[in-house]
Amino acid sequence: MNMLKGGTIKLVGLLLVAVAMSAYGVSDKERVAIEERIQPAGKSCMEGDNSCGAAVASSGGAKSPEDIYNTNCMACHATGAAGAPKMGDTAAWSGRLAQGMDQLYANAINGFNGMPAKGLCMSCSDDEVKAVVDYIVESSK
Ligand code: HEC
Structure with a gap:
């Protein structure tokens, strides 16, 4: 009974390590893509790019x-x-x-x-x- 319990705990521990490792198994290319996606609105806009002008304007204009x-x-x-x-x-x-x-x-x-x-x-x-x-x-x- 005791041995069974110990074995189960080890198995759970191994599984956790495996999950943690796969979570960090992001390639550099993917990491860059993720970083670009989570940049605050406006920061990744190029000057003169109208597609994202609204987001920039809303942070500077009159307060709601x-x-x-x-x-x-x-x-x-x-x-x-x-x-x-x-x-x-x-x-x-x-x-x-x-x-x-x-x-x-x-x-x-x-x-x-x-x-x-x-x-x-x-x-x-x-x-x-x-x-x-x-x-x-x-x-x-
Ligand atoms: C430091 C805390 C604090 C902040 C910050 C604050 N209030 Fe108040 N406010 C109170 C308290 C306390 C009362 C209740 C005063 C009383 O009835 O004696 C109150 C009451 C009021 C009332 C009711 C007044 C009345 O005649 O009964 C209004 C309207 C109000 N606040 C609007 C605002 C607005 C708008 C802001 C932000 C721009 C604000 N409050 C920020 C603490 C605060």
């Missing part, structure tokens, strides 16, 4: 409300940190919505208790902050 939310607001509003109303938490937002969108905008722009002015996105315009508030509210109804 979703981008700003992910960068500046999520830390608190996804977790409820510092008592922030969580995005998607209908109950937490319904009372706030009752005071009207203008008040929500103003509190987001100027700050309000634990809510820092503009959620600390100092490069955001007032309109950008308003658009993010719309985005959060739309996702929390």
